[in-house]
Amino acid sequence: MHGGWKAIRRWLYLIHRWMGIAGCVLIAMWFVSGVVMMYVAFPSLTEAERLAGLSPLVAAAPRVTPDTAMHSAGLDAFPRNLRFELAGDRPVYRIVDRRGRPHTIDATDGTRIEAVDADAARAIAQRFARAPAHWLDTTDRDQWTVPNGLNAWRPLHRIAIDDGHGTELYVSARTGEVMRDTQRAERFWNWLGSVPHWLYFTPIRKDPPLWRQVVMWTSGPCLVVAVTGIWIGILRLRVRRRFAHGSVGGMSPYHGWMAWHHVAGLAGALFLVFWLASGWLSVNPNQWFSGRGFDDAALQRYAGHAATTFPQPAWREVMTRVPDAREIRMAWVGGRALLLVSDGAGRTQTLDAVTGTPVVWQTAELTRAATTLLPKAAVTDSAIQHHDDAYWYRHHSPRTLPVLRVRFDDVAGTWAYIDPATGLVAGRSDDSRRTYRWLFHAVHSWDLNALLRHRPAWDIVMWLLSLIGTAMSVSGIVVGYRRLKRKAS
Template sequence: MTSIWRRAWPRIRHWLYWTHRWLGIGGCLLFVMWFVSGVVMMYVGYPNLTDEERLAGLAPLRFEQAQVSPMAALQVLPEDVRALQPRRIGLEMQAGSDAGPVWRIVDARGGRHTVSARDGQVPGPVDAAQAEAIARAFSGHPDDANVHWAETLERDQWTVPQGLNPLRPLHRIALNDAAGTELYVSQRNGEVVRDTTRSERFWNWLGSVPHWIYFTPLRADPPLWHEVVVWLSAACIVSAVTGIVIGILRVRLRRRFRNGAVTPYSGWMAWHHIAGLVGGFFVLTWIISGWLSMNPNGWFQRGPLDAAAMARYTGAGTPALAWPPAVLPTEEGDAAAREAVLLWFDGRPLLQLRDARARVRVVDAATGAPASFGKEEIRRAAARLRPGAPVTLAVLQTREDFHWYGHHRERVLPVWRVESTTRRAAGST
């Protein structure tokens, strides 16, 4: 075996050096790009319409105009959509028109539907003139003549994420303000789905676009984009591993080279050897973590949400929801509700009211009275998620922890952290 290894070693070493050299030449450019663009991303994120921006652009809700109940709105949708429990049902005012309040419904497959809460009709497609009016109202300048329609498109550099697919095509509306703001309005239902500024667009060409390899033609094909990123990352992992192996093989800490150095190289090659050997482990863990975040080969695929378990937890639809609420919100200004999201908890219909600053309060959907949830109610509802797995602990958590923390989005606090004998779950208070 030793003789076989000795005969094979020269060829193995040849390919080790060859692989590191040529993958390193190409990969080093990627490493530099990922480092520099990552620094930019720390300060300028990818353009996105935040909840605060979206809610600030909506008009205060007029509950008295919402004569159609959410359950009646669901009956307007196709039968295959009604058969599955919707992910979200929210009430808001349709901007830029006299359509009044509308129900925005996200079905179990991610499809988006809009139903008028005034007459139960499904609004038609939004044309360019209507999109302009929506953008004017959303920006708070309903009479601004500088706002104009720029184009209607399926996707561009700032609307490539697949989450916008149910809302395409999109109208791009230029506000022509000092910040160079542009809004994207869905042609399907009139929602404002994205905003960008001149500064965001500039910095993202140096940040998110190269870092994620987010170029429009490639990102428009999600499977191809995924494979490109996974294989580029894998090649860089091989480059880092071969470099570390070569670095270890060429370093001498005890029986040093003639000049007393630990490396046989000099000048820039010596710096590359030592710095690469020390920093290579950091680079390796960094690139592996990015590679794993792409879920290669579906290793970390999440299972589908257990609809039956959620139905047991929420008790949705029992009892029937009386509409409208007996007591309507009376706040004015920024404190007025901009959106009302229908929730069910332990068989109780609730409304999550969100104001212009994204502040949240929860009321009983039937009476309008403030809703609260006690520890025993949480334990009882959580126990229905996994029958046979008794709840052992319920703690009100006021700080983020290892499992519930904000990274690219804000996490709601406080939450109840519920532990059972088999798994943990977290629910917002």
């Protein structure tokens, strides 16, 4: 038995020592890049930025009806998204069909726009940014457009904006939409933040299955390093029979960098294990956790209208009511046709499509409409939520507030979130997603409302934990380097 335990200890030390040399480099990188990500997100075009960049519609009522636009796009069902806006100075319908494919229809003659050349893209970007612009290149995918959500809009024209901030816009060569913006400082900090932290290098990230495997096979072994390190750390810790010449009051036999590694490793032991495990879960291995949204069939039932028809809007009434309108989205809720009119400040008014008058939803109306999302389940609770809670909060992601939360009695424990201003479904949650919230978000980002409501409490906690993790991993790098150096000599 004694010989078996000795062999186990030997393998324990060997695994931690040699896997830890590479693992500590990765762990140190993740902690440092994670601090950067606290303040600089991966580049994206926010909804507020997109609306601010669109030109005012003024009196640019389309000559083509929504029905004609849908017919020109070849749709067989009412689309996920149908909106009217200006592409530069050209009135267009933007459509995203039920398969997620984008279509752009000229609102003056109903023709399909299927290609946008470099000159047109430059003009669109210049009008969007309200600053001089010049075309740089056309790319299918680069470091800042690598996420697969842009696939249907590729290729993309990259346009430089002369604004003193090194801004670059990406305009779809298929539809003429501005899809992304980046700035010089944002790109710099992302090379120290999101790109290394998420392993978001273009050759890897462009292949989602490969990227998921890379994330799992880097974070997984690092988790083994952490667990073996905790085991060794506890074995080498003495509280009663202390080491005569040890450090930390004789509790640790080590000195110098090794002592730092021992103490920091034990101080942040549980945090490190949970943090690495949650990072492994970030890619949702084997699809253990459900998605965030309702499926297409549920959303069509909620809309109460599937045909490719929409009543001719009261354009003049709409333009008069919202003089700074930048976008008019057409939607159905419970069989009622709506216009969601957004201005340059991001404010949205919900109007009746036929009369152009404001729509005020009653909670009971929306709750009845929500029952169509899960027709085989009953509603157990319906309430307006005015503030962030553990499952619906705005840290690093936009969330509608107030929001109507409707709970169902189905096996999955589904909750629907509905925007009480527009009537549209804003999100979905179930037992699986709520479990994921605790296993990933809470453990990895510590986005607990008790901390978030009292900033900089969250920042202080995250900095402290990151410093402990960095001290543990950097000391491990130094110890590992010295051992390799001795081996080499």
